[in-house]
Amino acid sequence: MNARTSQRRPDVHARASAWLLSHARSLVFSLGKLYRTPLSSLMTTAVIGIALALPTGMYLMLSNLEAISGGWDESAQVSLFLKPSVSDEQAEELARQIQRRDDVGSAQAIGKAAALAEFRELSGFGAALDALDGNPLPAVVVVQPGLALKDPLRIQQLVYDLEREPGVERAQLDLQWVQRLYAIMETAQRGVLVIGIMLGLAVLLVVGNTIRLDIQNRRDEIEVAKLIGATDAFIRRPFLYGGIWYGVIGGLLGLIMVEAALGFLAAPVNRLAGLYGGQYQLLDLGAGAAFSVLLIAMALGLGGSWLAVGRHLSDIEPR
Numbered sequence: 231m232n233a234r235t236s237q238r239r240p241d242v243h244a245r246a247s248a249w250l251l252s253h254a255r256s257l258v259f260s261l262g263k264l265y266r267t268p269l270s271s272l273m274t275t276a277v278i279g280i281a282l283a284l285p286t287g288m289y290l291m292l293s294n295l296e297a298i299s300g301g302w303d304e305s306a307q308v309s310l311f312l313k314p315s316v317s318d319e320q321a322e323e324l325a326r327q328i329q330r331r332d333d334v335g336s337a338q339a340i341g342k343a344a345a346l347a348e349f350r351e352l353s354g355f356g357a358a359l360d361a362l363d364g365n366p367l368p369a370v371v372v373v374q375p376g377l378a379l380k381d382p383l384r385i386q387q388l389v390y391d392l393e394r395e396p397g398v399e400r401a402q403l404d405l406q407w408v409q410r411l412y413a414i415m416e417t418a419q420r421g422v423l424v425i426g427i428m429l430g431l432a433v434l435l436v437v438g439n440t441i442r443l444d445i446q447n448r449r450d451e452i453e454v455a456k457l458i459g460a461t462d463a464f465i466r467r468p469f470l471y472g473g474i475w476y477g478v479i480g481g482l483l484g485l486i487m488v489e490a491a492l493g494f495l496a497a498p499v500n501r502l503a504g505l506y507g508g509q510y511q512l513l514d515l516g517a518g519a520a521f522s523v524l525l526i527a528m529a530l531g532l533g534g535s536w537l538a539v540g541r542h543l544s545d546i547e548p549r
Contacts, residue, residue, distance in 0.1 A: 252464070252467070253467065253471075256467040256468045256471050257471050259468050259471075260468045260469075260471035260472040260474075260475055261471075261475055263444075263468070263472065264472070264475055264476075264479075271476075271479075274436060274437075274440050274476055274480075275476055275479040275480040275483055276480075276483060277436055277480075278433050278436060278437070278476060278477065278479075278480025278481070278483070278484070278527065278530075278531070279479075279480045279481070279482075279483030279484040279486075279487060280484070280487070281429040281430075281432050281433050281436070281480075281484075282429070282433065282480060282481055282484035282523060282526070282527055283483075283484035283485075283487040283488050283491075284425065284429060285422055285425050285426035285429055286484060286485075286488050286515070286523055287487075287488050287491055288418075288422045288425065289422055289426075290488060290492070290513065290514070290515060292415060292418055292419055292422065293513055294512055294513050295415060296415065297513055307372050307373065307374055307375075307403075308372075308373040308375060308388065308389055308392055308401055308402070308403050309370055309371075309372055309373075309401070309402045310324075310328075310370065310371040310372075310373060310392055310393075310395070310398050310400075310401050311368055311370055311398070311399045311400045311401075311402070312324070312368045312369045312370065312371065312397050312398060312399060313368065313397055313398070313399045314368050315397075316368065316369055316397040317369070318339070318341035318342060318343075318369055320369075320397060321339040321340075321341065321369035321370075321371055321397075322339045324339070324371055324395060324396075324397060324398075325337040325338060325339040325371045327395075328371065328373055328392065328395070332376070333375065333376050333384065333388050334373055334374070334375065334376050334388075335374040335375060335376035336373070336374040337371055337372070337373045337374070338371070338372050339369065339370070339371050340369065340370040340371070340372060341369055342365050342367055342368065342369050343365065345367040345368070345369065345370055346365050346367050368399065371398075373392060375388055385403065386403075389401050389403050430526070430530055433477070433480070433527075433530040433531070433534065434530055434533055434534040434537065435534070436534065437473050437476050437477065437530065437531050437533075437534025437535055437538070438534040438535065438537050438538040439538070440476065440534075441469050441472060441473055441534065441535045441538035441539060442538045442541075442542050444469065444472065445469065445538065445539070445542045445543060445546070446542070449546055452465055452543070452546050453546060456546075462543065462544075465543065466539050466543060469535055469538070469539045469543075470532060470535050470536060470539060472535060473531040473532050473533075473534055473535020473536070473538075474528055474531050474532050474535070475531070476531045476534075476535075477527040477528045477529070477530050477531020477532065477534075478524060478527060478528050478531065480527055480531070481523055481524045481526070481527025481528065482524070484523065484527070485515070485520055485523060485524075488515065489514065489515075492512050492514060495512065496511075496512055499512055
């Protein structure tokens with residue numbers, strides 16, 4: 231066997247095994263460094279957890295509000311107050327005609343006597359109504375739109391069309407405030423996005439500054455490693471994995487904070503729902519959203535460490 235053959239490079243499998251082993255060592259070493267400095271590591275990861283928990287909690291709050299308001303779409307109604315001259319039979323016929331529209335979910339006629347009985351029950355003016363000679367209330371047709379309230383233009387067009395029906399005195403859209411709520415929620419969603427971006431930048435700065443201090447504290451060690459031939463990639467690797475660990479642990483702490491807040495709010499929310507005669511259980515993040523938060527936290531940790539390493543590691547050269 232000649233010298234050329236004996237000095238040939240290792241095969242692909244050997245090089246891949248060595249590469250994986252080097253990364254595994256860096257991964258374990260970076261985690262061990264966090265373990266050896268528990269106080270500073272806990273403070274850094276707690277700051278990252280709070281920064282991630284704030285937009286996550288706000289997003290979850292909006293998700294619960296959307297879930298609650300989702301049922302309000304179905305309760306939105308258009309009340310058609312008919313002219314006094316319209317009889318109950320004509321109101322029934324009008325309701326059947328409106329029911330045939332594609333943009334109407336349902337239409338129900340309420341006769342004059344039924345309207346008076348409902349008003350008597352809800353208003354508490356039974357004695358005053360008994361003093362009247364006749365029934366002053368008109369027949370009413372209650373229309374359930376077959377549209378989502380998120381499309382206000384079509385809803386307004388429906389109200390306009392119904393108001394022009396023969397015998398209709400006035401059309402009133404109930405729960406118009408739900409449309410305003412959707413507008414507020416859309417604004418809040420954009421606000422959460424802006425806050426999330428700002429806090430994400432804060433996480434980058436926190437991780438970057440932490441890694442920068444770590445590089446400065448290990449300056450002599452880095453100089454010695456470069457003197458004996460260590461490459462920049464080899465020296466950089468533990469710092470990058472350290473940033474990933476900061477992000478992952480901070481993300482886990484953020485998720486724990488969000489879940490703790492949900493548990494703290496569950497009881498009063500249930501009591502509030504009970505006062506309105508219903509039950510509601512707060513939505514949690516779910517496995518998919520929680521995994522997304524961890525991925526974002528990991529990416530922010532890696533990004534912050536990459537910026538710090540790229541900026542400060544090149545400044546360290548052996549003397």
